[in-house]
Amino acid sequence: MSTTSTSPPLTTSHESAFRVRLRRMGETSGRVLSNPTTLGGLVIIVVMVGMAVLAPWLVEPNTPNASQMPRDWGAIAVPPGSPGHLLGTTNTGGDVLYGVIWGARTSLRLSLIVVTVTVAIGVAVGSLAGFRGGRLDEILMRIVDVFLSIPELIFALAIAAVLGPSFRNIILALAIVFWVKYARIMRAQVMHVKQNDYVDASRVIGDSSWNIFRKDVLPNSITPVVVQATLDMGNIVLVGATLSFIGLAEAGLAEWGVLVSEGQAGISGGRWWASTFPGLMVFLWALAFNLLGDGIRDVLDPKTETR
């Protein structure tokens, strides 16, 4: 006899609970991806991240330092479609295809490091301020206000300039600038979520503050941070490319901003390709993460809007 009753069979409880949770995650992902624009964004991301991960197999590095552009002095500024240089070369014989693909790797590294670090710091600071409240909250938020009073790009630019031109310093500068937003979002969320009766219910049970934070407050506060982090995966690459475009990264780095800057001089001479392809990559990268971020927000958190 086969029954399809809704009551779970007498298997071990964990298996059932696990299956229910998995199903819920599946349903949520399904809803996010049912939106064609969001799906489009995700497809672009998969392709670009695939490029980044598979870079060593896609275009083999023939220099000792793979993140530096290889130079082909026999093919200066050749147009796309030239033999061995599918997307052409720059004025200094740099292969644009190499720059585009290895640039994806550089961008992925940049955005992953900065987002991981800033989300960790921001969530920690915002949670502490919002959950504890009081004097600590006042002090932390005063610091946050100072950071927020300076525009992101200008601030990052100033820090990177002071630290000296290198891509490592761009990462550092962006990390210093971008955590603040998460702290603010997280604090507001935590203050709101901790007013729910289920938090008091857990206190009445006698659960520890840490468990209450971990089980009740954090999971119900985190969605806007996830959305913002997704958007920032794109924004950070945009800002990073801007900084390297104006010369704050090492010259010759396989990075989209550097490449756009290198190709810039050729544009007036009709040699559009060296700037256009990496520029397009920056645009697509930022667009794709913004589409995905918006899609996640629409499904998980219809109320919040970005600032």
Added chain:
Amino acid sequence: MTAATDQRTVLAVRDLKKHFPIKDGALQRVVGQVRAVDGVSFDLLRGETLGLVGESGCGKTTLGRVLAGLEKPTSGGVYFDLSEQQRTELDQALRAGQGEDLAQLEAAHRVDRLDATNWRRFRRNTQMVFQDSFSSLNPRHLVSDIVGRPLRVYKEASGSALTERVVGLLEQVGLGRQHLYRYPHQFSGGQRQRISIARALALDPELVILDEPTSALDVSVQAQILNLLHELQQNRGFTFLFITHDLSVVRHMADRIAVMYLGRIAESGETTGLFDDPIHPYTEALLRANPDLTGDDEGFRGLEGTVPDPARPPQGCRFHTRCEYATPDCGWEIDDVVLQLEDTPALFDKLVGVERRSPFDADLEFVDASAAAALETALHGDEVPSSMKAAIEQVSVGAQTVSIKFREVNEVLLTPRGNDRLAACVLDALPSRD
């Protein structure tokens, strides 16, 4: 006295106050205090159900939260689990003031001063069910997590033993195994409240504080939940503090009733006695309003006027602004004159300021002499209750000011009225109507 006949007091509440600061302006300066709970004393005996009744805003939830240990009292004390002898000692020690006896009792019993072991014992044994069943369940947790959580906190069970305990609890509240792995949003309001109840009962607590557990539910569901609670109380001998704004809800459940008004207890006593023969005019007004089980949240029909601001409770008897039996001794004061003035905008607009010497004695300054004279006339008019007129000791009209002095009275306190009854009213008994 033997332990068998020893009637334990689960909670002894002594002159409990909880005030909330009112902050204002850019500097967030404290400009006043909301006196949500303002001097409440009572005993909650083991195994009894006490109904705490009063209009919305009178401080019931705040009192419940302080008793549950969720908020620290501003002053006064909540004492947990006393024997009869200890309770007597406590009251003696409190009367005698700070001393060694008191300090010793407080360390072991006063909720905001308990050591770790006693706090744990209190925490396990005092549970709460909240009014809003939607906010009181974590939307990301499965029912199995929610109901099993207390057992996990105290490491009572784990694995499949935990699941079986949870199933047992769910069955006690009319749910079952099939509900284990569902999320709160998959349930109706009544079912969610059942889940909350199961969670509160998981540790088999001594005391359960129920804050309007049925107020947000449909009428038919209300009755079901009330029956469930009644049954659980009968079978398992819990002590319940049942908070409600609706007297009829606790009529069949509560052994005793405490009627709360503006942060204080107006009257308390055994349920049938209080229903049959109320002493306090507020209790009578509540009974007369007699809201049936319509889930009507509008408050008490039949009760006139609005609840005064808990940041400025009336003098004397707090109910005097609305009491139809008020006497000259009920606390008439300058605020009552200002309140009267507010009803006469023509005159109120001409009021410049009130210079108070005390709540009972002040100069009211007007823009001109005619307005001052008009107030004096009005004070003799029909709009002013005769008991208020009788409470005026002196009125003198100056150039643009009227000086008024009322009879000064003390706060009207709860006094014993026999038969386990307490009431805070200057009258000995309710005047017969008509």
